[in-house]
Amino acid sequence: MDYSWAPLMGSLVLGLSIASIWLVAALGLTIIYGTAGVINMAHGEFIMLGAYAAYCAQAYLGTPFLLCLPISFVVVALIGLFFERVLIRYLYHRPLDTLLATWGVSLMLTQGVRMIFGSSPKYVQVPEFLSGNVSLGIMNMSSLRILIVLMTVVLIVGIWYLFYRTYFGIKIRAVTQNREMAASFGVNSERIYMCTFALGAGLAGVAGCLFSALAIVLPTMGSNYVVESFLVVVTGGGPLVGSIAASAMMGEFKSFFSYFFNSTFAQFLLFVLIVIVLRFRPNGLFANTAVRR
Amino acid sequence: MPEEDSALVMQYAIDEINEAGGINGSPIEPIIVDAKSDMNVYAQKMRELILRDRVISVFGCYTSASRKAVMPTVMSRDNLLFYPTCYEGKECSQNIVCTGPLANQHSQELIPYMVENFGKRVFFVGSNYVWPKESNKNARIWLDDAGGELLGEEYVPLGSSEFGSVLNKIRRAKPDFIFSTVVGASDIAFHRQFKQAGFNAEDMPIASLTTGEIETRAMGIEYGAGHFLSAPYFQALDNPTNKKFVDGFLGSKYGKSGVTHYNMEETYNSAYVFKAAIEKAIDENGMENVTPRLIRDAAAGVRLSADVSPEGEVWVDENNFNTWLVPKIGQCQEDGSFKIVKTADSHVEPLPYSIYPDAGTCTAQGLKLPSGSIRKDVI
Incomplete structure (x- = not known):
């Protein structure tokens, strides 16, 4: 096999792409878990709903693919808001119950979508310029993967700005660090949780819209992404920077392991590696030192 | 699916x-x-x-x-x-x-046909479970008979939709065609990412055992057109x-x-x-x-x-x-239907132990x- 540096560069670029896919899938989960401490088992199904929102917008309204991104965000954010209001908000101080309740929501959503749309896969069309490939000498990347990388960067910058440069962000961080203390200063923590949950769901929707073009739209597609999302969040430890670091690490390792061995063995090695990391850093790479509820 | x-x-x-x-x-x-x-x-x-x-x-x-x-x-x-x-x-x-x-009935016609029309160099891609592995064992025998050359064999986890590294390997190996036993949702992701990675069916067709009319419609016809399928039936x-x-x-x-x-x-x-x-x-x-x-x-x-x-x-x-x-071989057309390019001369006997004579x-x-x-x- 050829071990010159050109294919290694190719693997590096691919690792970046895999990392961006996992990170964009995990963003919503990171925010919800990092802020409210809710382990959202329905996260994969929110991704799936984003894909179906894109499919519906395209099939029934003829919306171009790029416009489906904000539509998916809004639709899934509203669905997330609904579940937060009727269910999750009663369970914030009972983490095990949220686990069970959100898992129930995930089953409901999968089965509901299957009843409405059937279990055959749906097709989302992408514009011509996104179905090609960009070649820079030795490196190749499909335009769609470049779009995913760019969207991930945009979303991260957006979240960073929201959290660290706005008044709303100060309130989110205050509630994250100490809910009671924040409340005593007049921050409406319930409203903050509600907004964060909707935001997290909306981000999952954007991810779903992107994945609808990359892979397949199926009622069960969420389960493909939820495992990687949880690994990113758990390995990262909760905060945004942790998820970024964890996904970058996992994406590159996955890509290089796949290059040297094969995809199946790469997955095995990656999981072993994560177990080892968690053995020595049980709270993740960037564990939140603030008070955990 | x-x-x-x-x-x-x-x-x-x-x-x-x-x-x-x-x-x-x-x-x-x-x-x-x-x-x-x-x-x-x-x-x-x-x-x-x-x-x-x-x-x-x-x-x-x-x-x-x-x-x-x-x-x-x-x-x-x-x-x-x-x-x-x-x-x-x-x-x-x-x-x-x-x-x-x-x-033994599935790839017997397909492999020689592809070698004859596109070239001897082939790359195998499959989902990681028993059927693709056994099918590839059979295909390897037909490939040897046809004088073909196996450049690589890759399996992806069942249900996986990440084909980046497989496609990178294919890019380096430069096969004449690909023999695919990727199934279900992965198959759709594979065909889509194949085209998105800049490959096309004219230069490097995918010869599949599963990508039929339903799969082609689900992935989008533009991703399926030009590729080949071996099956006993086509619409x-x-x-x-x-x-x-x-x-x-x-x-x-x-x-x-x-x-x-x-x-x-x-x-x-x-x-x-x-x-x-x-x-x-x-x-x-x-x-x-x-x-x-x-x-x-x-x-x-x-x-x-x-x-x-x-x-x-x-x-x-x-x-x-x-x-x-x-067995018949069909090529996917621009409208998503398959054109039958080859039909076996006679019925082929089912042999469950064809490659395990012992x-x-x-x-x-x-x-x-x-x-x-x-x-x-x-x-």
């Missing part, structure tokens, strides 16, 4: 049989269960069907994993499974009748029986899929194999004495004429209860070992 449409075509076939008078005047009563692609559910539903609902035969399963999940129950209760799709062989159970192609087959099947099914209340597919046709045929077999069993034993075992014995050598089977005449092998059929041969009583002794229920 094609399971839902196969369930619909089964109901269509049962309605058709019942309208024509059923089995000796009694209608077939279907019980439909959804195993949700979960192997535990498959096993549990199979127990319910056999023990509670007391069915006389079961039709279904798609992946080899699901078949292997239900067969212990089917065999221990001596029931009968009609398995209507392609599989790898290497089994000799006395409780199964299969109407799809075995691995585009030009014969009166197929025209009747396509028009009848798509015009019926079950025809919402909009296309027909090799898997659906194999399911349709399995209903007629069942009809022929149970009628024969009733003739020989009387209505009240019929058991699944007698139906299976009666299925030996059952012939579906070209007036019944949309793919043309097929018959069930008397020893291993797989089906003699004519394992023995499958007979109606069980696997006949080289030592002469017989092992029953080999899965």
